[in-house]
Amino acid sequence: MASHPAQNLEPTSILAAVAELGVGGNGAFIDGEFNGGECRIFKISFNGQTSIAVRVPHQVDDQDDIIAIVQTEVRILQKLDEKGFRWSPRCCGFSLTFDNPIKYPFIILTWVEGSPLTWDDNFPLQLLRGALLDQIASIQLSLITCTQENRSTSAATFFQRRMKNRSTQVREGIIPGLSEEDCISQQALVCRVLGQDQHDTAFAVEHGDIKPNNIIVDENYNIKCIIGSVIDWGCATFVPISKAAGLPRFLWSSDTDPAGVAPSQSLLKDIRAYIAYFSSQTLPMALSMPHLNNTEDMYFRNLCLESTSSKQVHVSMARAGWKLPYSELLKDAEDHE
Numbered sequence: 001m002a003s004h005p006a007q008n009l010e011p012t013s014i015l016a017a018v019a020e021l022g023v024g025g026n027g028a029f030i031d032g033e034f035n036g037g038e039c040r041i042f043k044i045s046f047n048g049q050t051s052i053a054v055r056v057p058h059q060v061d062d063q064d065d066i067i068a069i070v071q072t073e074v075r076i077l078q079k080l081d082e083k084g085f086r087w088s089p090r091c092c093g094f095s096l097t098f099d100n101p102i103k104y105p106f107i108i109l110t111w112v113e114g115s116p117l118t119w120d121d122n123f124p125l126q127l128l129r130g131a132l133l134d135q136i137a138s139i140q141l142s143l144i145t146c147t148q149e150n151r152s153t154s155a156a157t158f159f160q161r162r163m164k165n166r167s168t169q170v171r172e173g174i175i176p177g178l179s180e181e182d183c184i185s186q187q188a189l190v191c192r193v194l195g196q197d198q199h200d201t202a203f204a205v206e207h208g209d210i211k212p213n214n215i216i217v218d219e220n221y222n223i224k225c226i227i228g229s230v231i232d233w234g235c236a237t238f239v240p241i242s243k244a245a246g247l248p249r250f251l252w253s254s255d256t257d258p259a260g261v262a263p264s265q266s267l268l269k270d271i272r273a274y275i276a277y278f279s280s281q282t283l284p285m286a287l288s289m290p291h292l293n294n295t296e297d298m299y300f301r302n303l304c305l306e307s308t309s310s311k312q313v314h315v316s317m318a319r320a321g322w323k324l325p326y327s328e329l330l331k332d333a334e335d336h337e
Contacts, residue, residue: 007059007104014042014054016101021093023108025049043111051111052092056104067096070105076205076236077109083146087139087226112216112225119212119250121266128221130273135223136210136248137277144244147205155240156191156198162308163187175311182318186307189322193301194242202241210248245278246302247271258303259316262326271295296330 011030018024027047034041042054057066077091089109096105117132118124124132167183169175191198207226216225251271254261263271275298303324307314324330 005098005103007056008102009040009042009056013101013103015044017095017106018044018052018054018093018108020101021095021108023093024052053089053109053111054106055109056102056106059104063098067105070094070107071096073236074107077107079147080143080205085143085146087142087223089225089227112227114216114218114224117212117215117217117221117223121264124221129270132217132221132223133270133273134277136215137274139223139226140207140210140245140248141278141281143207144204144241147238148202148241149204149238150201151203151238153201153203154198155194155200155242158203158240159190159194159198159305159308160187163190166308166311166314175315177315178311178318182314185318185322186304186314189304190308193304197240197242200240200242203238204241204244205236206239206244206246207236207248211250242301243305246305247274247298252303254316256312257316257319258313259320259324262329263299268295268329271299296324296327299330300324300327 014030015028018028024044025046025048028044029046030042031045031051032043034043039055039057042056043051044054045051057070060066074091074094074096077088080088081090089112091107091109093108094106095102098104100106163183163186166175166178166186167180170178170180170183210226214227215223216227217223249255251267251274252258253263253267272295275295303313303317304322307317
C-alpha cells in the first residue's frame, strides 16, 4: 500500500486547491468549516458569487479505497446532473489524486443555503407534515425514474451476493450477534418477499440515508436539497428497484432495532401517507408492485431487504424471529384507513 503524507487542511491550501481547478471567482475566503462522520466540509465564499463546498474525506489507511469512494460519488452526482435531478448538490470539480495542495482526494460541490428539517412525532403539524411527506416521496420517485436502467444482473443475484458476503463474515466471527442459521433464514425470506421481482433487472440510484437532518429546507419548508453526511451522497448506490423504492430511514421505528420497536401512532400515519403518495402516482412498470398498497407488507419487505445491507437490521430481524411482533398494529393501521 502506497504511503502518502498527511492531509494539509490549512486555509491557504484549501483555497489553493480550489484555485488550481479554476472553480469560483475573486476574493475567495473560508466562510465556515463543518466536521461530519465521513468528511470535513469547507464553505468557500467569493465577492459577488455563489458559495461552494469543498468536501475532504477523513484520512484513512487504505488510500485506494478513498480514491474509489470519491470517484463513485462524482460519477453518481454527474449522472444526477445529466438527468436533471435538482435535489442533489452539483459537482463543480474534483481531484482523484494526492498530488494537490490538500494532499488528498476531494470534491467541490455547490453550497445549498437553508436549514436541516426539524422532525419528530409532534412537529411539523399535520397539514405541513403531509405536504413535506409528499415532497420527499416525490423526490424519491424522481430519483428512481431519472436513474432507472436495465442491467445484466438480476435482483436475486444482487441480493444473493450481499447475503453470501454476510454469511462469510458471520462464519469468520466478524459480526457478533448473528449465526449461520440467521443467514440461512435471511436467504429464504428475502427470496420469498422478492417473489417475481427476483428476476427483475431494473436498477436505480438509492440515496441510502434520507432523514430529516439530511433534508435542507427554506423558510417556507420547501425542500431545496437532499444531502448526506453533512453534504455528500457517499451512501448513494445503484440497487434493484425493489430496494430503491423502500421506505426512507426516518420512517423506521428505530435505527438500531426496527423489528423490535413498534412504530408510534404518529409514525404509522406518516408511513401510510408516504405509501399513499406512491400508490397515487403513475409509476414505472418496475414499480407497479402490490406491496405498495399494504402497510404491513411494505414495512416487512423494507426491513427484509434492508437486512442484506445493514448488520443492525439483520440482527434486529433475527432477534425477532423474522417476524414483526407488532404486525397486528400495522394491520390495524390498514383497518382504520
